[in-house]
Amino acid sequence: MxxxxxxxxxxGAGKTTTAKALCAKLEELHAKGELKSKGVIYTDGDDFREVFEHSxxxxxxxxxxxxxxxxALCVALAKQGFCVVHTAISLFNECYKHNRELCEKNHLKYIEIYIKCPIEVLEKRDQKGLYSKxxxxxxxDVVGVDIAYDEPKPNITINGAGNLEENIKEILKFLGYSNDR
Known part of the structure; x- marks a missing residue:
């Protein structure tokens, strides 16, 4: 499904790191037949921009x-039976609302996970130099600096400054899988 x-x-909140670790666990569940889907697909917002040549x-x-x-891409893949994990800054209430409505319209399960992270930690991680620049x-046009960020009202919030393994366990528990994985 x-x-x-x-x-x-x-x-810098840890979206990519979290998503890759979550996908690995979901792929394990899929291999055991516990995740009812055709497989797990990970898509990333930055990769999406590259595909479209930063247009x-x-x-x-x-x-x-x-x-x-x-x-729309995630919906197309999920409609084919895949579990799609996507990372994005997202930003605005319009985006959150549109995502939920589109998934509901297509009868797809939509889980939103927010990785909340203190600005001090984000600035320390600043791999792309966004905050310092x-x-x-x-x-x-840097979100959190000169573009306001509408904090989401997700299904689950995890601590971006917290322990990755514990965060993954928390997500899996929320998704209905036992905490001992």
Whole structure:
């Protein structure tokens, strides 16, 4: 049965790390026949931009537009019976609402996971230099600095500064799998 697990949070919150660890566990469950899907597919917001040669901008309107395209791809894959795990900043109430409505319309299970992380931790992780460049005035349209972020009202919130293994156990428990995996 197809489903979408949408993992969001600010840049540096641990979305990719969490998603990859979660996908590994979900693939184990699939191999045992416990995850009823054709398989697990991981898609990433940054990879999506690369596929489309960065033709989407970073303004609020552009970000909403690309989120609509990302959820449409996830829906298409989930309708084929896959468990789709997607990571994205997401950002805005319009995005969260659209995602839920589209999945509901297509009779798909949609789970939103928010990785909440203190700004101090995000700034320390700053792999892409987004926060430091934005604070220095060298970069615009950085979420959490000069673009306001609508904090989601997800199905589950995990601590981005917390222990990855514990976070994965918490997510699996929420998804209905025992905590001893």
């Amino acid at each position: 197809g489903q979408i697990i949408w993992i969001n949070g600010l840049a 989407f901008g970073y303004s609020k309107e552009a970000r909403i537009n690309i989120t609509r395209k990302k959820i 934005a604070k220095a005035g060298l970069q615009k």
